[in-house]
Amino acid sequence: MTAAVTKAPAGATAAAITAIPPRPSRAFRDAVAVALIAGGGLAAYWIFPEDLGLLTRILATCLYVLSLDLVLGFCGIATLGQAALFGTGAYAAGIAAVHLVADPILLLVVGGVAGGLMALATGALVLRAHGLTLLMLTIAVTQLLQELANKLRWLTGGSDGLSGVEPDPVLGLFRFDMYGRTSYLFALAVLVVGVVVAQRIVRSPFGLACRGVKEDPLRVAALGGSPRGHLVGMYTVSGVFAGVAGALTAVTSGIVGLDSLSFTWSAEALVMLVLGGAGHLYGAVVGTVAFMGVHHVLASTNPFHWMLFIGLFLMAIVLFAPGGITGGVARIAGLVRRRAP
């Protein structure tokens, strides 16, 4: 399995077509997943031209939930503070857009760097703890940042939110139009790049070492590895992803609100990830699309209907389908394959 990882996706695709292996190699499946995300994204662009604002938000959220999957699914860090990293990226990009630069790609870089630095700083402090203490510390970090953003009204706009983010055309060519077409395609491109990079990271020696820490930290330490170093490293990577996702939201929506730093936003990321299935990147995308799609339909009538639905759904997942949507599909696929002669 690990030998196939090092192959380039394109080469593996050709090999898979000629040899037809009994189980497609991991690189092949990665390439298919990326193609599905890109294709699905483009299809949605043609099918729902009226809802591009919502779809753009879903894409940025996919990237955000993906960042949580990197720490939760691959390192086993149960955190309720992912919004701290997302919000840091969003505010950094928003403030930079208002005062300094207007190039959208540069703004994403600003958001990513800010999210990564925040993750590095807080991760180094927080990741010494485990279990409830860790959950509490990550929540506390998020709440502190939110109070700070609320307090620094002159910089962040406080509870009114930070508005006036007006980025330049992408690459100097594509202007952000009022229908949100540029925003949507830009977000889709960023998400696809993000998924590819995340795949490379989790299949790299560093990513595999992180998985080792998740399975058995003592053994990694006995082998001469540094469990905490790996965790902080992956947390920082996750911070970069979350920061880019925050910046992407800021760039495409033009506004940054205090809710991007809220406990609820952290909890929702966790819910979306588990809904999709943690630990293989696609679950983040599937879960986010399912969650936000259903949310859009149900919450428009009554927000409490939505809460009832998602609550029952979560309980059902824990009790009956621990792998989330993707895990359930894989299990059904396994059953079908076994039935077939």
Added chain:
Amino acid sequence: MQTVYGIVIDGIAYGMILFIISVGLSVTLGLMRVVNLAHGAFAMVAGYLASYAVQAMGVPYLVALLAVVALTVALALPLERLLYRRIYGSANELAQVLLTIGLTFVVVASVNYIFGPTLKRIPLPEFLTGTVDLGPKEIPAHRAFVIVVGVAALLGLWGLLERTDFGIRLRAAVENPEMAAALGIRTERLYAITFGLGVGLAALGGVLGAELLPLEPYYALRYIVLFLAVVAVGGAGSIFGSAAAALSLGIIDTAGKYLYPSFGEFFFYAAIMIILFRWPHGFFQGKSA
């Protein structure tokens, strides 16, 4: 001087409410190792039921308090049997978080469907609306009542755990569940009773604290962070740890809000971070978790 006095009284009363609700969470976390995010939901249900009983049915306050606590426990025990029993043990932390968040969502949605999405009040009876004369100073009767009940709960729990047969079995099961079961302690029943006890304390705190933690539609989600903070700071399973944590956090939060209202909860969370860095397992190191 008046400010300091106000901070101390309100801080202690607030801390007592936090203590009454959180100690139930602490005991269930220490014994069953369940991160029960639905704990606040039980307090919320009790508060809404009490509000309905007092306002719409005209039940006297104290009768409503006792009846609602009993009713909430009765409603929660089947949940222990059906849901919680599957997720006991520290191995499935994530499943616990998700199941109990899901349960919280369901409770929030149901409560708002039944009682409507407005702020609820529990009108206080006459003997709690006045003030109590303590020689040189007067304190509001409701605050005094809360403090007395909090101290009673603290002493009662201490007596229950340290001085009774039940307490011995409970501590044995916290220490080592398999060994306790092997010695003939019926741990399943012990779990159910302890769960009921925790829910009862949450319900008591939810009703008593309606003045300090207002009963709003998202109560269960908004305040669970406070309760978890108290448990994390106090150390899971420790009664005196919970009390110390609840009182200090209550006073810090009240002081912050009196003196620097524009900072909101800043000081509360800053205090939590500092304390958890110094004592990662809480004030009184928990026997577990």
